[in-house]
Amino acid sequence: MHNASDRSSWIAATEASRPLFVGLDLGGTNIKAGMVDDAGRTIAYASQESRVDQGPADVAVRLGGMVGTLCDLAGVASDELAGVGLGTPGPQNLHTGVLYDTGNMPGFEGFPIRDRVAEHCGHAVTFANDATAAAYGEYWTGSGRSLSSMVFWTLGTGIGGGVIIGDSCLEGHHSHATECGHIIVDTSDTARDCPCGQRGHLEAYASATSLVAIAREKLACGAAGPLAEAVAAGEALTPVLIAQAARLGDQLALDLILDAARWMGIGTVNLMHIIDPEGVVLGGAMTFDGEDDPIGRAYIERVRQEVREQAFPVLARETTIQYATLGGDAGYIGAAGLARVAFRRHAGRGS
Numbered sequence: 057m058h059n060a061s062d063r064s065s066w067i068a069a070t071e072a073s074r075p076l077f078v079g080l081d082l083g084g085t086n087i088k089a090g091m092v093d094d095a096g097r098t099i100a101y102a103s104q105e106s107r108v109d110q111g112p113a114d115v116a117v118r119l120g121g122m123v124g125t126l127c128d129l130a131g132v133a134s135d136e137l138a139g140v141g142l143g144t145p146g147p148q149n150l151h152t153g154v155l156y157d158t159g160n161m162p163g164f165e166g167f168p169i170r171d172r173v174a175e176h177c178g179h180a181v182t183f184a185n186d187a188t189a190a191a192y193g194e195y196w197t198g199s200g201r202s203l204s205s206m207v208f209w210t211l212g213t214g215i216g217g218g219v220i221i222g223d224s225c226l227e228g229h230h231s232h233a234t235e236c237g238h239i240i241v242d243t244s245d246t247a248r249d250c251p252c253g254q255r256g257h258l259e260a261y262a263s264a265t266s267l268v269a270i271a272r273e274k275l276a277c278g279a280a281g282p283l284a285e286a287v288a289a290g291e292a293l294t295p296v297l298i299a300q301a302a303r304l305g306d307q308l309a310l311d312l313i314l315d316a317a318r319w320m321g322i323g324t325v326n327l328m329h330i331i332d333p334e335g336v337v338l339g340g341a342m343t344f345d346g347e348d349d350p351i352g353r354a355y356i357e358r359v360r361q362e363v364r365e366q367a368f369p370v371l372a373r374e375t376t377i378q379y380a381t382l383g384g385d386a387g388y389i390g391a392a393g394l395a396r397v398a399f400r401r402h403a404g405r406g407s
């Protein structure tokens with residue numbers, strides 16, 4: 057797994073292929089920032105807490121300041137940068153660079169974050185949804201680098217998505233394309249509530265939050281086994297704890313994880329039938345340590361099974377479904393990559 061916080065994975069600025077780009081990835085908890093070269097290799101990396109409670113103007117100042125921090129770390133002059141990319145939680149207006157109500161960042165609605173960050177760092181800023189930026193990172197240098205088109209899922213507290221076709225990201229007329237966690241998978245009267253305020257959305261069945269909520273409901277019905285014992289002993293109910301219990305043979309824990317995977321399979325089939333991508337990539341925190349872990353393997357295999365059973369035959373046979381490889385670095389690498397796409401388009405060099 058890619059890990060930019062480990063300096064040994066950086067390359068020296070003297071070895072970098074120019075031009076150079078900076079990617080900024082604003083999350084509700086942390087800001088991750090990296091300078092990458094023309095091949096997507098990290099030259100310098102920095103992170104800090106987002107502190108969104110300090111308000112959008114302060115966050116924009118610090119985002120802009122991180123560009124200078126990276127230049128200092130890399131020993132690169134700011135005017136050697138060809139562009140800066142910024143990914144933020146959506147929804148946002150990608151045309152005007154203004155945030156809509158993002159839910160987990162109160163007070164940011166209506167804030168012109170793209171232009172403020174540009175003022176503070178002195179570079180034009182390419183603006184993207186954070187899930188789209190992560191998708192582009194995986195497409196450019198990660199799990200999707202051999203693909204010509206890709207659907208990306210980011211699985212964590214919520215569920216995000218990104219669609220990359222050629223070197224283009226699907227953004228939509230209103231900048232709301234690929235809100236893939238909010239596709240409707242259950243229209244029944246008992247459909248679960250989604251954090252967005254609607255019901256029956258995929259995120260209400262397959263996110264980390266919903267996995268824990270569903271587990272809590274099952275445990276309240278009197279389940280026994282390692283998971284019930286751990287929770288009774290005071291351990292916090294998390295996806296990690298559920299996966300640990302599943303590894304110990306707890307059938308309830310395994311069933312919960314595989315059911316979340318089944319819902320992800322249904323969501324994946326829906327997107328395959330609309331987009332028909334060459335491959336599907338699953339990233340984010342809730343990927344159970346990936347293919348190296350038995351639960352990670354069981355999870356993605358359950359997604360693939362659902363696809364085999366429900367997708368059109370050619371798609372079921374030929375569409376690859378795999379885990380992401382860049383981990384938490386995908387967002388800043390992709391934001392830098394989108395700045396590179398904008399730079400190359402401006403320079404008339406295509407992709």
Ligand SMILES: [Zn+2]
Pocket residue numbers: 237238250251252253254257259
């Ligand atoms: Zn929703």
